[in-house]
Amino acid sequence: MNHTLRSMTLVLTCIASLSANADPKTPGTHKGYSTIDMTTAGMPKDVKMISVADLKQEFQGKAPFAVGFDIDDTTLFSSPVFxxxxxxxxxxxxxxxxxxKFWDKANCGWDKFSMPKHIAKELIAMHQQRGDSIxxxxxRTGSKCHFTTEYLKKTFDIKNMHNVIFAGSSRTEYTKTKYIKQHDIKIYYGDADGDIISARNAGAEGIRVMRAANSSYKPIPKNxxxxxxxxKDSQY
Known part of the structure; x- marks a missing residue:
């Protein structure tokens, strides 16, 4: 991995994984397939694919609980911003x-150019119907504004909106883990390797949302x- 990519990792460790194989801090345990692989060759049999309908049935009868979402390439297609x-x-x-200055632009207005992902609309609607906390x-690096919070609230019609948590990034730790623990989040949805590991380190389940093949953030992680x-069908 060259110096430029290492620098990018420090800033966006929790937004996306730069390794084509796995997050640099945690080796993979399975082969994994990128969204491009899965689009061109079909759905592999050795990946545990699930749908929103499957999750809805799984949660049926369970008391409401807290769930978490990554933003970039999970809930929003934000490549235009970056x-x-x-x-x-x-x-x-x-x-x-x-x-x-870039983060202030991104967090305080440019997210209006980010497109909501269809899978996020489905998931959030399902969880809100259940009464789950989102x-x-x-x-991302945070800014002194609440534009992204308000944009997500309006875009996904969230009834009980919490302020977006800007966990930042670190070379040595998974910065999202403490927030997942703090809010007793049971399931965390994310497109990056770090999202899956952050959730597991907090005692939650990390469920992979496929990063769009045309995302500006490369290489595409191995689902x-x-x-x-x-x-399923979470690349858009």
């Missing part, structure tokens, strides 16, 4: 990811590389 940020603050490099935990359950 593409714009790179063009404005550091063309041809990833140094913009260390620039607070938290958004992102590896199922930790033996986690993967949501």
């Amino acid at each position: 593409y714009r940020g790179q063009q404005e603050f550091s063309p041809n490099s990833y140094s913009y990811l260390s620039n607070q 938290y958004f935990i992102t590896g 199922g590389i930790y033996g986690e359950r993967v949501l």
Whole structure:
């Protein structure tokens, strides 16, 4: 992994994994398949694929509980935000990811260019119908504004909205874990390897949302590389 990619990892460890095989801090246990693999070759038999309908049936009769969502490439297709940020603050490099001015733009207005993912609409609607508490935990650097919170609330019609939690990133730890524990989250949905591991480290289940094949954030993670359950048709 070259120096540029290492720098990118420090900023977006919890947004996405830069390793084509697994998160650098935690080796994979299964083969895993990228969204591109699964689109071109079909659904592999050795990945535990589930649907929103499967989860709804599984949760039937259970008391409401807390669930968590990653933001980028999980609930929102936010590649336009990051593409714009790179063009404005550091063309041809990833140094913009260390620039607070970029994060303020992203968090305080540019998310209006982020498209909601269909799978997120389905999941959030299902969990709200059950009465579950919903938290958004992102590896982004935070800003002194609440635009993203309000945008998510309006976009997904969330009745009891909690402020977005900006966990930041770290070279040595999974920064989302403490927030998943703090809010007693039972299931955490995310597209990155770090999302799955963060959830497991907190005693929760990490369920993989497939990153879109056309996401600007490459390489695409290997779905199922930790033996986690993967949501069907969750790339969009």
